[in-house]
Amino acid sequence: MLTLYSFGPGANSLKPLLALYEKRMEFTHRFLDPTKFEHHSDWFKKINPRGQVPALDHDGKIVTESTVICEYLEDAFPNEPLKLRPSDPFLVAQMRIWTKWVDEYFCWCVSTIGWERAIGPMARSIPDDEFEEKMKHIPIPEQVAKWRSARKGFPKEVLEEEMRKVRVSVARLEARLNESPWLAGPDYTLADICNFAIANGMEKGFADVVNQKDTPHLVDWINRINERPGAKEMFSKVKRENLARRPQQSAPA
């Protein structure tokens, strides 16, 4: 039995969600609400002590790290008809260069801007004492630091440097998609899913960088993935968080 613990269909949570929907695999989805800090609750830290989503429970065994979960699905279910990893080892390597790049570079710069815009206001809406209490339950010090920076507002130089990296990232994706239909080569793979997890929505959130005029191949690739039946089904079925409206912690459900 498969249970996926995740936020809604965006960023790292989207990766295994989309892989599962693309492969039409049966699984239970357990939504965690980031505005309630559910991923730092004791019950979830028994599942992933690092307090991070996504996490996959496969018959009681827990697999963490979004990209690792995606590759795990390929390894553990080799008989699923849709493969999201090429069979040619050289193309697998190309796929991994792209999944590694998104995890080490692309996701971080987009994430900082996203935290500044969406998490910052949410964090500032939390009273000081409640915020400090929340911080105590976060197991990773770098995550605590990121929450504090978001609440205070990231320094201007940091945001400028991250925007530079966003532009570098977008240029790299556009150049690749100008020469190849999919990131790792002729086939749709985890390279596309893992980069789409970050790039989807940039036509709105980063419209001055990602748009029909400057990055036509990137926009077309985002549209092509959105049009796939797996993506449509995922977006129609999976619950989303609403960062703009933080629920009262003590209100009845």
Added chain:
Amino acid sequence: MLTLYSFGPGANSLKPLLALYEKRMEFTHRFLDPTKFEHHSDWFKKINPRGQVPALDHDGKIVTESTVICEYLEDAFPNEPLKLRPSDPFLVAQMRIWTKWVDEYFCWCVSTIGWERAIGPMARSIPDDEFEEKMKHIPIPEQVAKWRSARKGFPKEVLEEEMRKVRVSVARLEARLNESPWLAGPDYTLADICNFAIANGMEKGFADVVNQKDTPHLVDWINRINERPGAKEMFSKVKRENLARRPQQSAPA
């Protein structure tokens, strides 16, 4: 035919070197000298436009990124008797969590301290105009920034934060090796090779953190890997760079 382009047997270059020696595979080693900035030379940037080692040439196809190369060897040569990737998908996922962690966290903090200590003095020994000329040939802006920081000396706060991360990393390795003989479980895998690439030598360079008293399991694991025939052969055969003695650029060979 296999040709590996790399520095000597340390850090990221060590990963595919050790994998190849462990698997007893035939390959040609092409040593690049970092003190001569050979990895930023035009001939090498035709092989890897990012100007980074290691890079593997397999019958004319180039695979880059040290961890990706290691997995590629498992994919492309499935009949080699020694497997460095488990057969159980759950253990493969554990292996990947460790190879991902070293690439995203452990390697960076150790690297900054290493750059401060070894690359800094070397960079300062280069005259200004020659240094600026070298910088022009580095394709990755973050690498240029790292060279400049090393030459100037990293800020004290950066070094302190990196040392904190070194301690976190070492504690994580020690805890894991206290409960398991190898990082991913019962077998020696790429998780061990990729983390050994960074941890080896820390008993000397970080003796206050990695030592028999405080981290006995980590020290024992480092020793066990050094005693393996593959590691012994690699260290005896593969040329090393000498960062302390920068060769004159214009001197005859």
